Amino acid sequence: GALTLAALPMPVFAATADVDAAIAEFTGGAEMGADGIILTAPEIAENGNTVPIEVSAPGAAAIMVLATGNPTPKVGTINFGPLAAAQFASTRIRLAGTQDVMAIARMQDGSFVQASAEVKVTIGGCGG
Amino acid sequence: GNWSRLSAQQSITQDDLLSFDTTGNVSLIHITDIHAQLVPVWFREPQINLGVGDAAGQPPHLTGADFLQRYGIEPNSSAQYALSYPDFAALAGEYGRMGGVDRIATVVNAIRADRPDALLLDGGDTWQGSLTALRTDGQDMVNVFNALRPDAMTAHWEFTLGIERVMDIVENHLEFPLLGANIFDVEWDEPAFEPFKMFERGGVQVAVIGQAFPYMPIANPGYMFPDLSFGVREARMAEVVQQARDAGAEAVVVLSHNGFDVDRKMAANVPGIDVILTGHTHDALPEPLLVGKTHLIASGSHGKFVSRLDLDVRDGEVKSVAHKLIPIFADVIAPDPQMSALVEEQRAPFADDLAEVLGKTDSLLYRRGNFNGTWDDLICQALLEEREADIALSPGFRWGASVLPGQDITREDLMNATAMSYPEAYRTEMTGEMLHTILEDVADNLFHPDPYYQQGGDMVRVGGMGYRIDIGKPQGSRITEMTVLTTGEAIDPARSYAVAGWASVNPEVEGPPIWDVVEAYIKREGTVSVAPNTSVVVDGA
Amino acid sequence: MADGVKPRVRVPKEASAGEAIQIKTLISHPMESGQRKDDDGNTIPRSIINRFTVEFEGENVIDVMLEPAISTNPYFEFEATVPTSGTFVFTWYDDDGDVYTEEKAITVA
């Protein structure tokens, strides 16, 4: 057809249990702060199959990324070695629909901080 | 109404329109969204233009009486005609067409006579929207704008000529830069166009940053420019503003195609921008809108207006601004003869086609407005009948000139409402559920409370079906009471309907170009009449 | 193994000692998620790059665990510190056991 839907243009949600389990696995259930981590993502995905995201958390040992609306929420974990000049990385991810992307950093002192960003996946069309 | 005021037309003079107390040391001239209109047109401003979130009830989301009151515009004045919709057809007869690049040239030349180094900046949507631009792949507009000598432009619909043609124009034809700080290559995520250009004007450094339409591959076919990525990229804008300041900019101007509400948010979030020359949403505002220290300028569309902005830049900052939105009344401003000749040269090869009469209209044909316009009602009717569909969809484009009641509809008029590079009129089956999903998606792209999530044009226009919309609700629950108009039956989520539409952003769409469909319909009807559309009920406004 | 797998990296040729440099990497790979079905309705088995590491003269820069939600042709951009002249080693680990490597030398002036 003329209008085929590659991804759902409606908000999607993974099973909360899956998201919670992925978080718990990474944090061990520790409290998460909100300062010291920046997640940058486009407000609207140009293509749900390849959405650029950027995470930055100065002083992080590792950053885990979750797509909270994907059938399988885990996206990846970046561990920073001694020669990482910044606790920063940029990659491209798949999103099954409009949802929050979440990044959680494990800081070198063992504490955790998190940030999330809503990314909209839309059918598009209709320019001004 | 006070119709005696209409005689005021006699008293409007070119000198009045151009008068300006030159001030400061830098002049900016802004034109945007001309949509390839080389000659004067009719263009009715929207009746419904709803703002949501922080923009609710704020300019530019004021229309009719609210707009006239806010800006102190007299009833039935030339300003009402130019800036608003009430009594449009009657006032059009009185005040005449607006725009025309030869009249714009006269205004630009007059400003340059005053301030020879004035910066002329084009906000884009320049190379698309007419028969001649379509047939020449934008070359007519490139030729004419080269003669107008802008200092820079940015872009949106330009990219629907396809990236090869855009690069051909930028590299081989365009005599000024196309700026786009937010255009990146997809593979390595590196800037693909110049982000800004520094100009020395009146002894000060003025940085002009380009911001192309952020939602390019979403609102228009991404396959036409597959290697480019856009986006609002607020952090990138902040970085480029800083780069410009570090390079010595004393005034920072963003030549933007974000759309007004996106610019309002960007102005609030990104420090250091003195002026945003807004575009894309086709708003014409008689005064700048101040957000923090940033002046937002809205210069309309279709060549109806040129903005002049004089800046007093001293001690590394903008001390004051003086502004005028200059209406281009085609019967008042004398055309520039050289530009008239150049415009004529572009149109001559197509003169017969442009002038061909297809039929006549009893009704005012216009497009602009959030939900429907008579042009799209006509297009939807043509789609329903010519393609034997249950439901028709026509995209909520903001471009498209008007035709007055009683006038002939020429091929030029039809192409002014349809000319673009992916015009295929498709016919397909869709379930009621899918139709609902599409309406919800498009509505969210217009009424999401955060402007950075608004990618769209106006609401998709629908033929054969009515619905109720609550613009204040979240996505998924705005659209209710979808109804088949002919039977009054509710749309069945599970049933399949024959849907005809045009301008799909998907590749390999099949069907005749939309102008052929509408032409056949107009010719068959002879004279078209479009009844007022009451099929969309709006709540939450 | 996945067909046509080809790594590409962008590293500056020179840097000053201790400078933070930007590195970009791409590897052409389908990143088959294991959730798609073929035309006959059979699930296409998962086949992804599951780990990506970067080392400089034996010291780690980043070590990434990838899941199927990483897009086709995995891309990473990050920053590294280069204490001396030496060689970066980039390693991608495929589900099927294949390992792809790329090396880039950098001169510290």
Ligand SMILES: [Mn+2]
């Ligand atoms: Mn436009």
Ligand SMILES: [Mn+2]
């Ligand atoms: Mn536009």
